[in-house]
Amino acid sequence: MKVVGYSDLLGVxxxxRIRFMVSADGEYEARLVRPSHSAKLREELDAPFNGRYQGREQSIPAGSHIRFARPVPRPAEFRMSAWVLPTAPGRGALQGLMTWGSDDGLFLNDRGEPELRIGxxxxxxxxPLRRGEWYRLECGLQGGRAFVVQTPRRWDGEARAEAERAPSDVKSPFRIGHQFDGKIESPQIDGVAAWDFSVGITTLRVHDTSPRQLHGELMQMPMRAVTGHNWTGRELDFRRVPQEYAAIHFHHDDLADCGWHSDFSFDVPTDLPCGMYAVRLRCEDGEDHLPFFVTPPEGRVNASVAFLAPTFSYLAYSDEFFGIGQPQPEPRRSPFMYLSTSDDHYAWESVPPLPPDERARILASAGPEDRWALxxxxxxSYDNHRDGTGNCFVSRLRPLVNMRPYYEAWELRGPHQLSADLHVLDWLGTTGRAHDVITDDDLHTEGLDLLSRYRVVVSGTHxxxxxxxxxxxxxxxLQAGGRFMYLGGNGLYWVTTPHPAAPHVLEIRRTNAGTRAWESAPGECHHQGTGEPAGLWRYRGRAPQSLVGVGMTAHGVEESRPFVQEPRSGDDRGSWIFDGIAADEEIGGFGALLGGAGGYELDRIDYELGTPPHAMHLATATGFSDIYQGVVEEVFMANSRQGGTVDPRVRADLVYFETPNQGAVFSTGSICWGTSLTHDDCDNNVSRLTGNVLDRFAADDA
Known part of the structure; x- marks a missing residue:
């Protein structure tokens, strides 16, 4: 990609005002556009920033570390120490532990050995240090002799080196953890500073307990709330025993903010209709779209219906590639590895790393966006760091190259997330249904005050x-009478928190239960920003069935299926939903994603998990192959009975139920439903059924 960029907001x-940051090899053109999968809705719009710009290449400054606003001195004679656990000691690169630039301080060298540099x-x-082992490292210069010592916590095997060295001055800024992969705990420079990482774990500040008060600031969001060298396992919540969580895990590929210079901004007119927009960037050899949503000002609405753009989910999947092609120091523990099952589809299997020829074939099938991210x-949040640990932070302040209006996911050969949700917005626009757009960020910040302005809220596909x-x-x-249309699958699933000190960053830790791309280490299953337990909402007593009637049951990447209507059983409460649709008519045997309305990730009714007893089971998509597998959270003992041909839970359920005060919920239980809405220019039975629900939900007398 010769031109790429990002915005400072996903919803404005x-x-x-919204700002745009661009990196380009040469001159490029910027223009405001209204994206759409329908040529009739696609627009080029006037905007003050439209025009040509001289590009500049902007770098990606990855790598977490601690920096200091005040200089940290290194005396002529000194002694410093720290507990250290490396996670990629054999990476073949210089890794900083406690350093002044690249010529002074304590490092791991390219062989993974502790190395003291003086001048x-x-x-x-x-x-060399062993991966995953705690060591006490000490080094310094005393009496004209330099020394460096490593002592493993669990085993014998101290190693040391000494040599004559002359003192030298240092001028570079001091940093901790620069380009390091692993944990550091209790670093100190005798007589200068002693940093206690157990203080302020939920913050981005590092506390110096010495009289000098040389406090530091975390850069690029390393992991806190991680176990230290003295963790006993008796407590799993860092807030109860912070002294056992006095470590920070750094990664050389952490990235919370690219810090690019802004190229132009856009003051959104008060009369610009709510919806999805994008800045289209074009240069001689490439193109990129920077999408954003225009939302109403706080306290104002333009329609009784709102589309809720799942911006948290967009971020979770942003730049996702499941680690394919990324070098790892050892075989990855992640269960998500793609194996070819045909020329067009892939299944998830728990396997060793892919053979080089298979990985190369998958890389060749990916689009330019995916390859650029790689x-x-x-x-x-689905990828592993290069040291093999899971990535628990994602940020909007970087190029989100797969969050694009016309993106096709490499493993699906079709739209996913934002590009799939554009089908829902296209349907609303094509059928002339007035609506606002709100975002997850808005809902998290404004809460019930935001929802209470709307009679109906429509979800995205995932x-x-x-x-x-x-x-x-x-x-x-919902208890107050709201009406929710859940047009997706695998929703309301993972505990997610914006970091209080960096709201552009989401934290997602994948605990030891649930269908997951990687697994958090023991004792590291609480979010560092808020302290709350991580994982599935299901395991905190908030399964999605309790709110929308259905919840995640299976997933697979193969042909989608149509929905078949369930017998009415004399209950005609929801008969109006099928107005204009014959009783024996299959619903959604078509669609832009995998060819049908029921597919990819599926949700089902489960009364034990909270589906209301009066919920109406309207229709079911079933008949899936064994490429579709049930979710692991429902497998208590290993067996071979989770495939679509043998497990009746591998299905998508279409559900309707009433809530108090004339509220209601309609749920489709499938990611693919929304991408079927626009089939045949929205003249289809998925469109008709969804329109019946939306029109009834939006009616004043319903």
Whole structure:
């Protein structure tokens, strides 16, 4: 990609400003557009920033570390120490532990050995550190002799080196953890500073307990709330025993903010209609779209219906590639590895790393966006860091190259997330149904006050990532009479929190239960920003069935299926939903994603998990192959009975039920439903049925 960029916001209110950051090899053109999968709705729009720009290439400054606003001195004679656990000691690169630039301080060298550098002179122990082991490292210069010592916590095997060295001055800024992969705990420089990482774990500040008060700031969001060298396992919540969580895990590929210079901004007119827009960037050899949503100002509405853009889910999947093609120091523990089952589809299997020829074939099938993300080391919440640990932070302040209006997911050969949700917006626009757009960020911040302005809220196709504040607002709104249309699958699934000190960053930790791309380490299953337990909402007593009637049951990447209507059984409460549709008519045997309305990720009714007893089971998509597998959270003992041909739980359920105060919920239980709406220019039975529900929900007398 010769031109690429990002915006500082994913949703911007009418009358507010949004900024755009661009990296380009040469001159490029920027233009405001209204994206659509329908040529009739696609627009080029006037905007003050439209025009040509001289591009500049902007770098990606990955790598977490601690920086200091005040200089940290290194005395002529000194002694410093720290507990260290490396996670990629054999990476073949210089890794900083406690350093002044690249010539002074304590490093791991390219062989994984602790190495003291004084004025560029080097002294290493000669014994590489083992991955995943805690060591006490000490080094310094005393009496004209330099020394460096490593002592493993669990085993014998101290290694040391000494040599004569002359003192030297240092001028570079001091940093901790620069380009390091692993944990550091209790670093100190005798007589200068002693940093206690157990203080302020929920913040981005590092506390110095010495009289100098040389406090530091975390850069690029390393992991806190991680176990230290003295963790006993008796407590799993870092807030109860912070002294056992006095470590920070750094990664050389952490990235929370690219920090690019802004190229232009846009003051959104107060009369620009709500919806999805994009800045189209074009240069001689490429194109990119930077999408954003225009939302109403706080306290104002333009329609009684709102589309809830799942921006948290967009971020969770942003730059996702499941680690394919990324080098790992050892076989990855992630269960998500793609194996070819045909020329067009892939199944998830728990396997060793892919053979080189298979990985190469998958890489060749990916689009330019995916390859750019891979080449530039960007990570989604589904990817592993290069040291093999899962990536628990994602940020909007970086190029989100697969969050594009016309993106096709490499493993699906079709739209996913934002590009799939554009089908829902296209349907609303084509059928002339007035609507606002709101975002997950808005809902998390404004809560019930935001939802209470609307009679109906329509979800996206895959609203998987929700914060507790969002769930609280939805539950209260439904109890107050709100009407929710859940047009997706695998929704309301993972505990998700914006970091309080960096709201552009989402934290998602994948605990030891649930269908997951990687697994959090023991004791590291609480979010560092809020302290709350991570994982599936199901395991915190908030399964999606309790709010929308259905919840995640199976997933697979193969042909989707149509829905077959369930017998009415004399209950005609929802008969109006099928107006204009024959009783024996299959619903959704077509669609832009996998060819049908029921597919990819599926939700089902489960009364034990909270489906209301009066919920109407309207229709079911079933008959899936064994490529579709049930979710692991429902497998208590290993067996071979989770495939679509043998497990009746592998299905998608279409559901309707009433809530108090004339509220109601309609749920489709399938990611593919929304991408079937626009088939045949919206003249189809998925469109007709969904329109019946929306029109009834929006009616004043319903």
């Amino acid at each position: 209110k009418q009358g507010s 560029g002179a080097r002294l290493a122990t000669g014994t 080449e530039n080391g960007l990570l989604s 609203p998987e990532y929700w914060s507790g504040d969002m769930l609280d607002a939805l539950e209260a709104w």
